[in-house]
Amino acid sequence: xxxxxxxxxxxxxxxxxxxxxxxxxxxxxxxxxxxxxxxxxxxxxxxxxxxxxxxxxxxxxxxxxxxxxxxxxxxxxxxxxxxxxxxxxxxxxxxxxxxxxxxxxxxxxxxxxxxxxxxxxxxxxxxxxxxxxxxxxxxxxxxxxxxxxxxxxxxxxxxxxxxxxxxxxxxxxxxxxxxxxxxxxxxxxxxxxxxxxxxxxxxxxxxxxxxxxxxxxxxxxxxxxxxxxxxxxxxxxxxxxxxxxxxxxxxxxxxxxxxxxxxxxxxxxxxxxxxxxxxxxxxxxxxxxxxxxxxxxxxxxxxxxxxxxxxxxxxxxxxxxxxxxxxxxxxxxxxxxxxxxxxxxxxxxxxxxxxxxxxxxxxxxxxxxxxxxxxxxxxxxxxxxxxxxxxxxxxxxxxxxxxxxxxxxxxxxxxxxxxxxxxxxxxxxxxxxxxxxxxxxxxxxxxxxxxxxxxxxxxxxxxxxxxxxxxxxxxxxxxxxxxxxxxxxxxxxxxxxxxxxxxxxxxxxxxxxxxxxxxxxxxxxxxxxxxxxxxxxxxxxxxxxxxxxxxxxxxxxxxxxxxxxxxxxxxxxxxxxxxxxxxxxxxxxxxxxxxxx
Amino acid sequence: xxxxxxxxxxxxxxxxxxxxxxxxxxxxxxxxxxxxxxxxxxxxxxxxxxxxxxxxxxxxxxxxxxxxxxxxxxxxxxxxxxxxxxxxxxxxxxxxxxxxxxxxxxxxxxxxxxxxxxxxxxxxxxxxxxxxxxxxxxxxxxxxxxxxxxxxxxxxxxxxxxxxxxxxxxxxxxxxxxxxxxxxxxxxxxxxxxxxxxxxxxxxxxxxxxxxxxxxxxxxxxxxxxxxxxxxxxxxxxxxxxxxxxxxxxxxxxxxxxxxxxxxxxxxxxxxxxxxxxxxxxxxxxxxxxxxxxxxxxxxxxxxxxxxxxxxxxxxxxxxxxxxxxxxxxxxxxxxxxxxxxxxxxxxxxxxxxxxxxxxxxxxxxxxxxxxxxxxxxxxxxxx
Numbered sequence: 001x002x003x004x005x006x007x008x009x010x011x012x013x014x015x016x017x018x019x020x021x022x023x024x025x026x027x028x029x030x031x032x033x034x035x036x037x038x039x040x041x042x043x044x045x046x047x048x049x050x051x052x053x054x055x056x057x058x059x060x061x062x063x064x065x066x067x068x069x070x071x072x073x074x075x076x077x078x079x080x081x082x083x084x085x086x087x088x089x090x091x092x093x094x095x096x097x098x099x100x101x102x103x104x105x106x107x108x109x110x111x112x113x114x115x116x117x118x119x120x121x122x123x124x125x126x127x128x129x130x131x132x133x134x135x136x137x138x139x140x141x142x143x144x145x146x147x148x149x150x151x152x153x154x155x156x157x158x159x160x161x162x163x164x165x166x167x168x169x170x171x172x173x174x175x176x177x178x179x180x181x182x183x184x185x186x187x188x189x190x191x192x193x194x195x196x197x198x199x200x201x202x203x204x205x206x207x208x209x210x211x212x213x214x215x216x217x218x219x220x221x222x223x224x225x226x227x228x229x230x231x232x233x234x235x236x237x238x239x240x241x242x243x244x245x246x247x248x249x250x251x252x253x254x255x256x257x258x259x260x261x262x263x264x265x266x267x268x269x270x271x272x273x274x275x276x277x278x279x280x281x282x283x284x285x286x287x288x289x290x291x292x293x294x295x296x297x298x299x300x301x302x303x304x305x306x307x308x309x310x311x312x313x314x315x316x317x318x319x320x321x322x323x324x325x326x327x328x329x330x331x332x333x334x335x336x337x338x339x340x341x342x343x344x345x346x347x348x349x350x351x352x353x354x355x356x357x358x359x360x361x362x363x364x365x366x367x368x369x370x371x372x373x374x375x376x377x378x379x380x381x382x383x384x385x386x387x388x389x390x391x392x393x394x395x396x397x398x399x400x401x402x403x404x405x406x407x408x409x410x411x412x413x414x415x416x417x418x419x420x421x422x423x424x425x426x427x428x429x430x431x432x433x434x435x436x437x438x439x440x441x442x443x444x445x446x447x448x449x450x451x452x453x454x455x456x457x458x459x460x461x462x463x464x465x466x467x468x469x470x471x472x473x474x475x476x477x478x479x480x481x482x483x484x485x486x487x488x489x490x491x492x493x494x495x496x497x498x499x500x501x502x503x504x505x506x507x508x509x510x511x512x513x514x515x516x517x518x519x520x521x522x523x524x525x526x527x528x529x530x531x532x533x534x535x536x537x538x539x540x541x542x543x544x545x546x547x548x549x550x551x552x553x554x555x556x557x558x559x560x561x562x563x564x565x566x567x568x569x570x571x572x573x574x575x576x577x578x579x580x581x582x583x584x585x586x587x588x589x590x591x592x593x594x595x596x597x
Numbered sequence: 598x599x600x601x602x603x604x605x606x607x608x609x610x611x612x613x614x615x616x617x618x619x620x621x622x623x624x625x626x627x628x629x630x631x632x633x634x635x636x637x638x639x640x641x642x643x644x645x646x647x648x649x650x651x652x653x654x655x656x657x658x659x660x661x662x663x664x665x666x667x668x669x670x671x672x673x674x675x676x677x678x679x680x681x682x683x684x685x686x687x688x689x690x691x692x693x694x695x696x697x698x699x700x701x702x703x704x705x706x707x708x709x710x711x712x713x714x715x716x717x718x719x720x721x722x723x724x725x726x727x728x729x730x731x732x733x734x735x736x737x738x739x740x741x742x743x744x745x746x747x748x749x750x751x752x753x754x755x756x757x758x759x760x761x762x763x764x765x766x767x768x769x770x771x772x773x774x775x776x777x778x779x780x781x782x783x784x785x786x787x788x789x790x791x792x793x794x795x796x797x798x799x800x801x802x803x804x805x806x807x808x809x810x811x812x813x814x815x816x817x818x819x820x821x822x823x824x825x826x827x828x829x830x831x832x833x834x835x836x837x838x839x840x841x842x843x844x845x846x847x848x849x850x851x852x853x854x855x856x857x858x859x860x861x862x863x864x865x866x867x868x869x870x871x872x873x874x875x876x877x878x879x880x881x882x883x884x885x886x887x888x889x890x891x892x893x894x895x896x897x898x899x900x901x902x903x904x905x906x907x908x909x910x911x912x913x914x915x916x917x918x919x920x921x922x923x924x925x926x927x928x929x930x931x932x933x934x935x936x937x938x939x940x941x942x943x944x945x946x947x948x949x950x951x952x953x954x955x956x957x958x959x960x961x962x963x964x965x966x967x968x969x970x971x972x973x974x975x976x977x978x979x980x981x
C-alpha cells in the first residue's frame with residue numbers, strides 16, 4: 001500500500017507522549033462523565049417510589065447468552081487495553097494492517113488503505129478512539145445484561161467488529177493467499193461481530209436447541225472447509241523444513257516468526273519446540289491437523305443435524321483441545337510484542353462453540369418453563385440502563401474525535417513535530433538578504449518589512465523532499481485565508497550551488513503549481529549572494545559527487561513583520577500521503593501567531 | 598487475527614514467495630523476450646573524447662542506483678570519472694555530442710522531479726555548465742541531440758513529444774508529438790507507437806519512430822515541406838518486418854540509424870546510413886539469432902550490439918565504418934554493460950557495484966585485457 005508509511009518509528013517519543021496525554025485527558029473525562037451520570041441516575045432510582053416495583057415480564061438470562069456476553073465483554077475490555085499500548089498510534093498501520101493486507105488483492109488493499117487513512121493522518125486521536133470505543137463496548141455488554149440496551153450493545157459490538165474485520169484485518173485475510181484456520185481465518189474480529197449478533201438476538205431465539213445446533217453446525221461446516229484447505233497441496237503446509245538450508249513450510253515459518261517476537265521465555269521455548277517438531281515432521285503435523293479438523297467438523301455437523309449428547313460433548317472437547325493447542329503453539333496467545341490487538345481467533349471461536357453446545361444441550365423449552373426471574377426490581381433495571389448509557393458515553397468519547405478527525409484531510413501536526421522535534425523559539429533580528437525572485441525582481445528582507453515571512457531553502461532539482469516541502473508551504477498559504485494571507489509571504493531560497501538559474505527556479509514553480517501564487521517567492525542569485533544567505537542563516541549545502549542529490553538541511557523560519565526571526569522549525573515533510581499538510585498546519589499556526597490581526 | 602499473527606503470516610508468505618521466486622528465476626530469465634526499451638547504458642564518441650554512461654550501485658534498488666559518466670579523452674588513453682554534480686541521477690543519464698568536442702549530458706528525472714537538468718562540458722568533463730530541458734527526457738539513449746550549429750532537440754514524456762530549442766534562444770518549444778506525426782503520411786503508413794530517437798543535422802531534425810505497421814521504416818526528416826520519410830527500402834525478405842529505429846546519430850555529417858526488425862517473432866538488427874558522399878541510404882545486412890539486447894553503441898556508419906541473457910554470457914557484434922557485414926568479436930568479459938569503439942580501439946566496460954573496469958581488445962590475439970579499474974564512491978541514501 002503505497003503512501004502508508006511516514007518514516008517515523010512506532011515508538012517515536014513525541015507521539016507516544018501525546019498518545020498517553022490524550023488517553024489521560026479522555027480517561028478523566030470518562031471518569032467524570034460516568035460519576036456524574038451514575039450519581040444522577042442513582043438518585044433518581046432511590047427517590048422514585050415506583051422504582052422498587054417488580055417487573056413481572058423480566059426473566060433470568062439464558063446461561064449460554066450470559067457466558068457469551070461476559071466473555072466477549074471481557075475480551076472487548078482486554079482488547080481496548082491492548083489498543084492503549086504505546087506503539088499503537090504509529091504501529092497500527094505499518095505493523096498491523098499493512099501485513100494483514102499484503103497478500104490480499106489490490107481492491108482489498110485499496111479499500112483498507114482508504115479506510116485507514118483517518119488513522120494514518122491522525123494516529124494519536126484514532127488510537128485513543130479505538131481504546132475508548134472498545135472499552136465502551138465491553139462495559140456496555142457486561143453491564144447491560146438484559147433488554148433493549150443489551151441487544152443494542154450486541155449490535156454495536158457487531159458493527160465495530162465488522163469495521164475492524166474489514167479495515168483492520170483486511171477481511172481476516174480471506175481474500176489473500178495463505179488462508180488457514182491455524183493462522184486465524186476467518187479473522188477474530190468477525191467472530192466478535194458474530195458474537196455481537198447473537199447477543200442482539202431476541203430472547204425467543206434462545207428457546208429450544210435450534211440456535212445451539214445452528215452454531216455447532218456452522219462451525220462444523222467451517223472446520224470441514226478449513227480441513228480441505230489445510231490439506232490442499234502446494235500451499236506449503238505439508239513440507240516442514242527437513243534441513244536448515246531448505247525453505248521452511250508455511251506453518252514452520254509462521255511459528256519461527258512468532259517465536260522471534262519479544263515474549264516470556266517459556267512461551268518462546270514452547271514455540272521453538274513446536275517449530276522443531278513441525279520442521280522435522282511437517283507432513284505428520286499437517287496430517288494430524290487435517291484429520292482433527294475434519295473429525296471435529298464432521299462431529300459438530302452431525303450433532304447439528306441430529307442431536308447426540310455424547311458425540312456433541314466429544315466434539316466440543318476435541319475442538320477445545322484443538323483450539324487451545326493452536327492458540328498456544330501457533331498463534332502464540334497473540335497479545336505480546338507491543339502491537340497485539342487481541343488474543344487471536346481461537347479463544348473467541350472456542351467460546352462460540354461452547355455457547356453453541358450449552359444452548360443445544362440444555363435447551364430452554366419455552367417461555368413458561370424458563371427459569372424464573374431473580375432480578376425483577378425496577379431499581380436494578382434503572383442501574384442497568386444507567387450503566388449502558390455510561391458505557392455509550394465512553395464509546396462516544398472515542399467515536400466523536402474519530403468522526404471529527406475523519407473530516408479533516410490534513411495530517412495531525414504531531415507528525416511534523418515527531419519528525420522534526422519541537423520548534424525553536426527565538427526573537428532576534430533575521431539575517432538580511434538581497435536576492436532576486438523567480439521573475440528576476442530584487443527582493444530583500446527590508447523590502448518585506450510589514451509582512452510575516454515563512455522562509456525555507458529548497459533545491460529546485462531535488463527529487464524527494466523539496467517538492468513536498470513546497471506543497472506544505474502552498475497548503476499553509478491556503479489554510480491561512482485571505483485576511484492573514486495578504487500579510488504574509490512564503491519564501492524559498494535556492495539550496496543548490498549549481499542549478500540556481502531563473503529558468504530552473506521557474507521550472508520548479510511550474511512543476512509544483514506555484515507559478516500563480518502571488519505571495520510565493522523562490523529566491524536565487526549569484527553564488528556569492530546565495531552563500532552569504534546560507535551563511536547568514538547557518539545553512540549548510542553540499543553538492544555530492546557521483547550522482548547524489550545536493551545535501552542540505554531541512555529547516556523553515558518564521559519571521560515577524562518587524563523582521564525578527566521568531567521560530568525555527570524542522571521542515572522534514574515525511575512521506576507525501578500520511579503526513580500531508582502536517583507541517584503546513586504548524587506553519588500556518590506560527591504565522592497566525594506573529595501576524596497582526 | 599491479531600497483529601502479531603498477521604505479521605507472522607506475512608513473513609511466512611514472504612519467505613515462501615521468495616523461495617518460489619528463487620526457484621523460478623532462471624526460467625523467467627531464459628524466457629525473457631527482447632526488451633522494448635533500448636538500454637541507456639552506452640557510449641558516445643565526440644571530437645574530443647569517448648564518453649560512457651553506466652549504472653552503478655544497487656541496481657535492484659532504483660534509489661540507490663547511481664549513473665556515472667566516464668570520459669576517455671583523445672589526448673590520453675585512460676578513462677576518467679566525470680559524472681556531473683548537482684542532481685540525483687538515479688533516473689539515468691543521456692549524452693549527446695554538443696559539437697566542437699563538447700558534450701551535453703541530460704539527467705532523466707526520477708521521483709518527484711518532472712524536468713531534466715542538463716550539464717554541458719567543453720573540456721572533457723573537467724567542468725560543466727548547468728542548463729535545463731523543460732520536459733522529462735525519455736528513457737532512450739538518443740533522446741537528446743544537438744546540431745553543429747547549436748540547435749537542440751529532445752524526446753520527452755516517454756516518447757510522446759519532441760521539444761526543440763534553436764541556438765541562441767533559451768526556450769524549448771514543442772516540435773512534434775506522436776499525434777502530429779501520426780497525422781502525417783509516413784505516420785499513417787508507420788502506425789507510429791512512439792518517438793524513439795532524435796538527431797540534429799545542419800539540414801534539419803531527424804526523428805526515429807517505432808512503427809506498428811509492417812514494412813515501414815519510421816525515420817523522418819523535418820524539411821521545409823514538413824516531415825518527410827527517409828527513403829530506406831527494405832529487402833524483400835524483410836518486407837513484412839515491423840521496424841523500430843532504436844538508435845540514431847548524425848555523427849560524421851551523415852545520419853546513421855540502427856533498426857530492430859521483427860518478423861514473426863524473430864528479431865534482427867540492421868544499420869541504415871547515409872552521408873554527404875553517399876547521399877543514397879544504404880541498408881546493411883541484418884544480423885539475427887542474438888539474445889536480448891543489453892547495450893548498443895552507434896557512430897557514423899557503424900554500430901556495436903551487446904547481446905545476451907545475462908551479464909556473464911554476452912555476445913558482441915560489430916559492423917564497421919560503412920561496413921557491409923557484421924563481425925562477431927570475442928565474448929566480452931563478465932559484467933560488461935557497454936562497449937566503446939574509438940577508432941580501432943574497442944573497450945568492453947564492466948560496471949560492478951562500485952568498480953568500473955575497462956578491458957581492451959587485442960585484435961591480434963583476440964583476447965580482452967584489463968586496462969583500467971576505477972573505484973567509485975557512491976552517495977548511498979542521498980536520494981531517499
